[in-house]
Amino acid sequence: MLDKFFSPKSVAIVGASHTPGKVGYVLAENFARGFPGKFFFVNPDPEPIMEHRTYPSVKSIPEPLDMVVIAVKSTLVPKVLKECVDKKVEAVVIVSAGFSETGEEGRKLEEQLKKIINGTKTRVIGPNVVGVFDPHSKLDTVFLPRDRMNRPKEGSIAFITQSGAVGSTIADWLSEEGIGVSKFVSYGNAMDVNESDLLEYLSEDEKTKVIAVYIEGVKATGKRFISTLKKVCKKKPVIFLKSGKTEKGSHAAASHTGSIAGSARVYSTVFRQFGAIEAPDWEELFDFAKAFSMQPATRGDRLLVITNGGGFGVLATDEAERQKLRLDPLTPQAVEKLKKIVHGYASVHNPMDLTADSNASTYKLAFEAAMPKYDGAILITLFQVPTLEESIIETVASLQSHGKPILCCAAGGSFSNRMSQRLEARGVPVYPTPERAVRAFEALSRFGKHQKSA
Numbered sequence: 001m002l003d004k005f006f007s008p009k010s011v012a013i014v015g016a017s018h019t020p021g022k023v024g025y026v027l028a029e030n031f032a033r034g035f036p037g038k039f040f041f042v043n044p045d046p047e048p049i050m051e052h053r054t055y056p057s058v059k060s061i062p063e064p065l066d067m068v069v070i071a072v073k074s075t076l077v078p079k080v081l082k083e084c085v086d087k088k089v090e091a092v093v094i095v096s097a098g099f100s101e102t103g104e105e106g107r108k109l110e111e112q113l114k115k116i117i118n119g120t121k122t123r124v125i126g127p128n129v130v131g132v133f134d135p136h137s138k139l140d141t142v143f144l145p146r147d148r149m150n151r152p153k154e155g156s157i158a159f160i161t162q163s164g165a166v167g168s169t170i171a172d173w174l175s176e177e178g179i180g181v182s183k184f185v186s187y188g189n190a191m192d193v194n195e196s197d198l199l200e201y202l203s204e205d206e207k208t209k210v211i212a213v214y215i216e217g218v219k220a221t222g223k224r225f226i227s228t229l230k231k232v233c234k235k236k237p238v239i240f241l242k243s244g245k246t247e248k249g250s251h252a253a254a255s256h257t258g259s260i261a262g263s264a265r266v267y268s269t270v271f272r273q274f275g276a277i278e279a280p281d282w283e284e285l286f287d288f289a290k291a292f293s294m295q296p297a298t299r300g301d302r303l304l305v306i307t308n309g310g311g312f313g314v315l316a317t318d319e320a321e322r323q324k325l326r327l328d329p330l331t332p333q334a335v336e337k338l339k340k341i342v343h344g345y346a347s348v349h350n351p352m353d354l355t356a357d358s359n360a361s362t363y364k365l366a367f368e369a370a371m372p373k374y375d376g377a378i379l380i381t382l383f384q385v386p387t388l389e390e391s392i393i394e395t396v397a398s399l400q401s402h403g404k405p406i407l408c409c410a411a412g413g414s415f416s417n418r419m420s421q422r423l424e425a426r427g428v429p430v431y432p433t434p435e436r437a438v439r440a441f442e443a444l445s446r447f448g449k450h451q452k453s454a
Contacts, residue, residue, distance in 0.1 A: 002193065002201045004091035005125060006183060007137040008066035009037045012058055014080050015071035015096075016041035016049050023071050023095065023143040027131075028052075030140040038063065058083040067091040069131075069141045074098030077127065078112050085122045093141050094126030100189050101128055110191050117192060128188035130164030133171070135181060136207055142184075144168050155180015156209035156293045157286075158202045160187060160195065162216045163243075170214075170282060178421060179290055182207040190219035196228040203232040210292035211238045212285055226270060233275035237292045237447045240278050241285040242267050275450035277443050284439060290429045291440040295405035297448035300375040302326045303441060305351035306366055307380035308358040308388060312409065313351035316378060316434035323442040327351065330370050337369040356385045360395040367399055376405035376444065378437045381423075383416045393419065397426035405444050409437040 013031060017024030024043075031039040032050045040061050043054045055061050058068060058080060068084045070077055074096050084092050099110040110127065117124060125132060131142035135154045142149070152174040159174075161167035164186040171184055182205065185198055195215060202208045211232070218225045232238055242264065271278045279285040303325045307313040320327050327350050330338070338348045342362060347353035352370065354362050363379065371377060381392060399406055408430040410420045420430040431437040 002091070002123065002197065004066045005093070005123075005132055005185075005193075006134045006139060008091060008139065010039070010063060010065050011035070011037065011067045011069065011139075012040040012042055012055075012061055012065050013069045013071070014042040014058060016043050016054065018043070018045065018047060018049055025049075026143050026145050027069060027071055027095075027141065029145075030142070034138050034140065036138055040065075058087055058089070061087075065089045067093065069093045069095060070126075071095040071143065074106070074109060074127070078109070078116060081113055081116050081122075081124070085116060085120050088121065090121050090123060092122060092124045092126075093129065093132055094124060095129055095131060095141070095143055096126075097128040099127045099191070110189065114191055124192040125185065126188050127191065128164070130168050130186035132186070133181075133184040142168070142171075142186075150175035152184070153178070153180040155182060156207060157181050157212055157289045158183040158185075158205065158208040158210070159212045159214075159289075160185045160198045160202075161214040162187060162190070162195075163214055164188065166214050166282070170286070174286065177286075178424065179286065179293075182209075194219035196220035196225050199228050199232045199238065203235045209236065210289050211236060212241075212289040213238065214241045214243070214282070214285070216242075216244045226274065229270070229276055230274045233450065237288075237297070237443075238276045239285055239288045239292075239443070240267075240271055240276055241282055242271075242278060275447070277446060284436070287431060287436050287440045288443040291405070291407060291444055292447070294424070294427045294429045295376075295400075295407065295444065296403065297451060298375040298405055298441070298445045299448055299452075300326075301442075301445045301449070302328050302373065302375045303438075303445075304367075304370055304374040304377040305380065306354065306363065306370075306377065307351055307382075308354050308356060308385050309380060309382045310347065310353045310355075312380045312382065312411075312434050313347075313353050316380065316409070316438055317351055319435040319438040323438055325438065325442055325445065328373065331373055334370045334373070338366060341365045341369065357387055358385065359387050360389050360392040363392065364395050364399065371402060371404065374404070375448075376407070376441060378407050378409060378434070378441060380409045380434060380437075381419075382412070383410055383419045384412055390419070393422045393426065396423060396428055400427060405441070407431065407437045407441055409434050 015024040016028040041054045099106040149172045167186045305316045
């Protein structure tokens with residue numbers, strides 16, 4: 001189990017610094033400002049850091065430790081790691097870089113670290129990582145300052161990443177978008193804990209609904225990765241953003257985290273065969289993750305689209321065709337009901353155009369009349385329409401009681417953005433384009449089909 005990486009009761013920071021702006025200072029500040037457990041700063045200088053006593057080494061700390069964060073020069077890491085093993089520390093995060101990603105000398109140094117923990121209970125995340133962040137336990141070992149990288153709020157998306165740069169940028173973006181995470185893990189060179197370990201752990205984590213992964217190349221054996229993926233995808237959706245797909249990109253991955261990227265086609269085949277979802281870019285990685293974190297998977301691929309702007313309905317239809325989703329026609333019974341509800345010039349088809357005269361009540365009645373035939377719906381709510389009251393937020397939120405996934409599309413400026421935020425606060429994901437909403441629905445459909453066949 002990897003629990004102590006996320007909810008340790010006592011942590012030592014080796015390389016804690018007195019100097020603002022340094023990595024060790026940011027780490028010390030993270031703990032001094034918000035960690036609820038015990039923490040100890042390790043620095044040979046006896047001067048206190050932020051009024052907290054310093055210790056010359058891990059072994060000099062008089063209490064047991066659940067976790068140690070190492071942020072010192074790479075050549076000093078083996079000595080510190082040996083002290084962690086001797087002290088029976090079970091979780092170590094090595095922030096320090098300068099290992100296999102740098103070439104032969106770095107690889108030798110990393111092999112030395114592996115030998116130190118071999119046969120012990122000490123597990124290592126890293127080296128060459130940004131850190132681990134858990135908003136639920138208030139653990140923050142990310143060395144980037146908060147005024148430059150915001151931390152996401154509590155949520156149900158676990159995000160694991162080989163690249164610290166990609167990870168930190170996405171975490172900052174998630175925070176700005178108001179999307180929460182359950183866990184954030186930058187696992188870097190993965191000399192010990194790898195993506196398969198993390199996938200297994202997160203599949204059992206009650207706070208995690210969906211796992212999003214940025215990967216350059218698998219660090220575990222192919223056999224173990226496949227068996228893990230097969231098992232985890234039966235429980236939870238796993239969404240991958242795979243980089244290093246081109247020849248040059250593969251070489252870049254090797255010099256970044258020491259990864260051998262492998263054939264993009266092989267990875268895509270494995271993802272598809274065992275039920276993982278591959279996103280083409282980081283935007284869709286979190287479009288999909290947001291959908292899964294808020295809505296159930298679909299039971300099929302029959303999609304209902306309701307809009308108050310005809311052009312947006314056409315765009316949604318085009319994308320649904322590209323994604324091979326079924327926009328089946330409404331039932332005769334639904335058509336009869338709808339003719340009594342909507343204006344005579346409204347389009348009683350699928351997509352259904354309620355026109356610019358629609359209001360919250362029209363959306364509710366239209367949805368309830370048509371929905372029994374479909375596996376889920378995309379509601380395009382253009383908030384610029386004057387007849388669409390702000391009560392549409394509560395109306396759409398209440399439709400979730402039907403138990404089928406509902407996604408929204410809302411495009412526009414500041415007012416639309418505020419309304420979208422209110423919808424998402426009620427558990428309904430909102431996308432700024434019809435195409436993005438349709439692709440997110442297709443991901444829900446794909447996973448639902450996999451669960452049926454698993």
